[in-house]
Amino acid sequence: MDAIRVRGARELRGSIRVGGAKNAALPILCATLLSDGESRLRNVPGLRDIQTTSELLRTLGRGVTVDIPEVRVQAPRGQVVPEAPYELVRQMRASVLVLGPLLARYGRAKVSLPGGCQIGARPVDQHLLGLEVLGAKIVVEHGFIVAEAPRLRGGEVVFDIPTVTGTENLMLAAALSNGQTTLVNCAREPEIEELGRVLNKMGARVEGAGTSIIHIHGADELEPFDHAIIADRIEAGTFMAAVGAAGGDVLLEHAPLDDLEPVIVKLRRVGLEIEREGEHARVRRLGPLHSADVTTAPHPGFPTDMQAQFMAMMCVAEGRSVVTETVFENRFMHVPELGRMGARIQIHNNTAIIDGVGRLSGASVMATDLRASASLVVAGLVSEGETIVRRVYHLDRGYEAIEKKLAGAGADVTRIQLESEPA
Numbered sequence: 274m275d276a277i278r279v280r281g282a283r284e285l286r287g288s289i290r291v292g293g294a295k296n297a298a299l300p301i302l303c304a305t306l307l308s309d310g311e312s313r314l315r316n317v318p319g320l321r322d323i324q325t326t327s328e329l330l331r332t333l334g335r336g337v338t339v340d341i342p343e344v345r346v347q348a349p350r351g352q353v354v355p356e357a358p359y360e361l362v363r364q365m366r367a368s369v370l371v372l373g374p375l376l377a378r379y380g381r382a383k384v385s386l387p388g389g390c391q392i393g394a395r396p397v398d399q400h401l402l403g404l405e406v407l408g409a410k411i412v413v414e415h416g417f418i419v420a421e422a423p424r425l426r427g428g429e430v431v432f433d434i435p436t437v438t439g440t441e442n443l444m445l446a447a448a449l450s451n452g453q454t455t456l457v458n459c460a461r462e463p464e465i466e467e468l469g470r471v472l473n474k475m476g477a478r479v480e481g482a483g484t485s486i487i488h489i490h491g492a493d494e495l496e497p498f499d500h501a502i503i504a505d506r507i508e509a510g511t512f513m514a515a516v517g518a519a520g521g522d523v524l525l526e527h528a529p530l531d532d533l534e535p536v537i538v539k540l541r542r543v544g545l546e547i548e549r550e551g552e553h554a555r556v557r558r559l560g561p562l563h564s565a566d567v568t569t570a571p572h573p574g575f576p577t578d579m580q581a582q583f584m585a586m587m588c589v590a591e592g593r594s595v596v597t598e599t600v601f602e603n604r605f606m607h608v609p610e611l612g613r614m615g616a617r618i619q620i621h622n623n624t625a626i627i628d629g630v631g632r633l634s635g636a637s638v639m640a641t642d643l644r645a646s647a648s649l650v651v652a653g654l655v656s657e658g659e660t661i662v663r664r665v666y667h668l669d670r671g672y673e674a675i676e677k678k679l680a681g682a683g684a685d686v687t688r689i690q691l692e693s694e695p696a
């Protein structure tokens with residue numbers, strides 16, 4: 274069983290390359306289902322979720338060649354059965370993103386209903402309501418979403434809340450629908466803008482991706498594409514938090530600064546210097562680390578996917594900081610583990626109050642979800658002694674070789690083999 278060992282209390286110095294964005298690559302891989310040609314994705318990160326999505330596309334009749342950082346998706350061979358099995362969907366909730374394209378492309382889709390996960394119930398009601406507006410007949414039975422629509426038609430979908438994959442699923446469906454669709458109260462994340470760029474390359478006409486209102490003129494047929502994925506703002510933000518916690522001076526190659534504004538504002542406030550150097554970013558913390566409050570919110574608010582890493586940094590800041598999580602109802606699973614490392618954190622409903630301590634102490638800790646595991650690695654960098662982060666399969670879902678990247682910047686971080694997992 275893999276684990277990550279961190280021997281802390283060293284400043285970070287050197288350069289780290291930021292890879293392609295997981296949360297852009299997943300919907301774009303699903304977009305390949307909309308065309309019958311060969312599509313090529315470049316700058317794709319080497320992540321477990323990419324493997325899972327590639328496996329899902331293969332079960333849907335696609336030939337997929339994964340040669341990181343490139344993925345090629347070939348045309349379907351033979352009859353396509355538009356069904357996404359429980360075995361794959363349970364590994365990765367984002368598999369629900371095949372629902373829209375399969376329904377639009379084949380008039381039918383059967384997709385295992387994603388269950389809840391560590392960070393919240395995460396229903397998909399908005400996805401289904403939206404597809405029904407476009408004419409789909411949907412039943413949920415035996416743990417599956419079964420959707421039918423001879424041909425989806427354009428319509429106006431008003432989301433109750435801005436949902437990232439909900440917006441993406443409807444964009445994918447509307448791209449091959451008959452007529453124009455307007456999506457209102459959309460999520461505005463940079464990954465949605467990126468999907469809009471790819472759908473436009475395929476021949477759909479998407480306007481307003483990245484804003485709260487998106488117009489999509491559906492096409493009868495869509496072309497394959499060749500596209501290089503944007504850099505991962507959350508991976509870049511995670512490394513910035515690592516520099517914030519440990520101190521030091523790092524060049525973050527390809528850091529997407531424009532997509533990270535809400536995070537950079539807070540990092541500068543707590544004492545980091547973040548400067549653009551061409552298409553890279555110089556990130557330094559040479560002085561004291563101050564405390565600051567954050568409240569997560571949909572983009573352009575402070576991203577919930579940076580909450581845990583920011584909290585880990587605040588554990589060693591001067592003073593008290595308050596972190597409020599408003600997007601997911603159960604995203605403080607990292608708090609008890611940080612507590613095992615000596616952090617002083619009180620939880621009151623969706624608010625965490627952190628009183629900074631000078632230094633944490635290394636311990637064996639358990640990762641519970643992707644970003645929680647990243648926060649434990651960040652905490653390990655500012656701990657006395659050794660930290661062993663277990664269940665790193667969570668980490669591998671969203672970070673490509675994080676231990677090598679941090680070691681490249683002078684950290685003592687290694688992947689080790691553990692005999693077995695404690696019960």
Ligand code: EPZ
Nearest residue numbers: 296367395396397398399400436437438439578600601643
């Ligand atoms: C996306 O998840 C990201 N995943 C998540 O990143 C990210 O945390 C989240 O957006 C918020 O930014 C991918 O892009 C693959 P939502 P998604 O639908 O789309 C509620 C990571 O660490 N909701 O925007 O599933 C939902 O429960 C992952 O990389 C409904 O109630 O998130 C949540 O409270 C974790 N009904 C809120 O909306 C719905 O139909 C926002 O969820 C859909 C969502």
